[in-house]
């Protein structure tokens with residue numbers, strides 16, 4: 604059962620964006636009393652000693668022999684695999700969640716891929732979400748010059764904006780607009796001195812922690828991408844106007860083009876499973892590196908229940924069939940966060956593909 608799997612949160616953020624301050628606050632909160640914290644501080648400033656001595660038999664693992672996203676992904680696999688006995692007491696696992704802090708320069712995609720696809724991990728853990736800290740005093744320049752930082756922002760489920768007190772209010776506003784254009788569906792909030800309620804950045808995955816049932820709308824970020832309910836075309840145009848406004852505004856203010864698009868394709872008719880798989884495979888092989896995230900709920904022909912998909916770049920988590928539809932709305936919804944692939948390109952490609960095969 605998915606709820607019996609241990610949630611894993613990935614904490615990213617560029618150098619100096621306040622990850623360690625945040626983590627220092629988090630590990631003192633009751634919600635994280637039993638968390639296993641994995642830090643990868645390769646080439647960065649030393650970690651706060653208070654954090655390291657948080658527990659007598661510490662549950663902080665430092666992985667500093669290389670970078671988690673490129674050189675020591677295998678070490679991450681063995682650390683998570685061994686954690687069950689390594690961090691146990693009287694044979695009982697002692698932690699109920701994992702937080703992984705990456706280095707500032709890390710690309711979150713390969714780490715998420717590892718968490719979603721390596722069998723020894725997926726048998727016990729579930730990837731919960733990406734949390735990214737953004738330093739409001741520096742982020743504009745960082746996003747302009749560091750592709751990893753842009754990717755960290757684009758792939759986030761939750762954006763934590765730090766150092767607002769040190770930034771110009773107009774700059775903060777412009778940056779918030781820029782982030783809204785890059786990643787409209789991520790939650791976005793300002794944090795001061797790392798102080799944040801843990802519940803806002805834990806349990807970002809598909810399952811509602813209280814009810815244990817899937818909360819698909821929240822997970823897909825439907826509200827931001829489509830509007831909450833009703834006719835999607837009407838909402839789409841309202842959304843386009845509203846967010847087109849945001850985009851234009853942000854671009855006017857900053858003259859940025861981050862090349863990132865976030866959008867949702869809605870399909871009214873049930874889909875042929877193998878056709879859709881083929882199309883997704885094709886997109887992944889043509890432009891996988893630019894498909895930063897794909898999430899979706901699918902109405903597949905011949906299936907009573909909805910199927911949820913989740914992918915990062917070239918790889919996809921095995922599809923999960925939900926026990927029931929979350930609402931009356933039985934349309935398929937595919938959410939994409941892409942780089943240099945506009946909505947129209949994918950929408951037309953999918954339409955043409957389905958048409959040509961279904962005719």
Ligand SMILES: [Zn+2]
Nearest residue numbers: 670671672673
């Ligand atoms: Zn790396």
